[in-house]
Amino acid sequence: MNRIETDICVIGAGSGGLSVAAGAVQMGARVVLIEASEMGGDCLNSGCVPSKTLIAAAKAAEAQRSGGQFGIAPVAPQVDFAAVKDHVAAVIAQIAPVDSQERFERLGCTVIRAFARFTGPREVEAGGHIIRARRFVIATGSRPFVPPISGAETTPYLTNETIFALRDRPGHLIVIGGGPIGMEMAQAHRRLGCDVTVIEGAKVLGREDPDLASVVIDALRGEGIRFVEGQPVVRLAGTDGAVEVTLGDGTQIKGTHILMAVGRKVVLDRMNLEAAGVAYTQKGVTVDARLRSTNRRVFAVGDAAGGLQFTHVAGYHAGIVIRQAAFGIPAQTSSHAIPRATFTDPELAQVGLTEAEARAAHGKALTVITADFHHNDRAIAEGKAKGLIKVMVVKGRPVGASIVGPQAGELIGLWALAISSRLKMSAVAGMIAPYPTLGEVSKRAAGAYFSPKLFDNPLVKRIVRLVQRVIP
16 A cells, blocks of 8 residues: 555545645645546536536527517527537536646646545545545535435436436426426426426425515426426336336326436445544534534535535635635634525525525514516516515615526625625615616615615605705
8 A cells, every 4th residue: 555644635526625625735735635436526527517508508499489579580499409418518528627637736736536435533545545634624525316216226217417418308307306406407408398397295496485486486387397296206117218207196297207306415435434533424424613523633515514515615615624724724614695596597596594584583673675677677678577586684784685587696696795794785775786787686675675764754854855945
């Protein structure tokens, strides 16, 4: 066995692991980076990058169908499904060099392509090497969760790890799971010419504000997607191109393909965490607010840390760990201002508390402000005026914001900044937004918070009348 001494050993070359490795090595730390599968992890190879590329292709197809409102004759798009997948692969290939082994070796990392297994509190074994490190970072990510459904062992199904390699267009895609991944893939495939049914055991987009979720559901239903809610899937059957899903009430739904989109499972198997004294559960490594495990030399980031499963959270975690592992500066995580977005059309985004969460937490101290996109001139001009923003305000400061509408994922950034920096609503109301932009909807919402205080206040009216009489 070859022995390596290092400062930081990062296990997993996904978003969180790569961020830790790149930051630490460029600031002078010795770094070993271990990855058993593909560099770039789920986000690059089977998650964010391919899914948003597929969504972009689907949006281009839909634009050909929806030109009538602009005086442009709608046409049925001629979709070459295999060519769409070639485009997805090309985008991945274009981004891949940023995450590549070669780049990280040029930065100064020692990259080992093998499984890592702890052999003690300060050592791991990987690819014929024993790595002894001052600090370890577990960044192994997650994989698709497949529930124990009867027939799943013998029935073909897709996950986000396999669907992007599919080159023949599904005739009827059955999506099991009505969360963000399921909804994004449902709409993308519908727009690319597939029949689509979404099955959700509880409520579609059940985590989101129901007023806003309904806007997305109605839009997708209007495009021809069928939704089945409140029924569990109890059995799968069929062969390639001819599958059948049986629901709890006995209903059978036939299709050509099944996509499992019911959640994620943290990847910690084969790591022998017990040898390192690292406690963990099915949700992930047990960590404190500093992302330290029960072995204080071992940190966990991203999905492996057992919390919110977003690429941007993994990046945020990486910054927290670098401060501690590279500089010895204590740093803690906070989840109160982490945004999330579902990239359907219209998009759905959230940061901080939803209305229901805010009412439960703040009661009568809460003020809920709303503004509609149908008053936004840019949205009207682009035929995208269906949308809504809600801002939850306590003592003049936003504690949550919910947006459904065009580019909601971009618009939520302002409210993430406002909440994380504890800005007052007056700061957003006083912002000068260029005209005409969708960003004006946030300024309008902030202004609506002050409108009753200004326009419906008898004292204000008396002061204004007095000023008009007294000041020449």
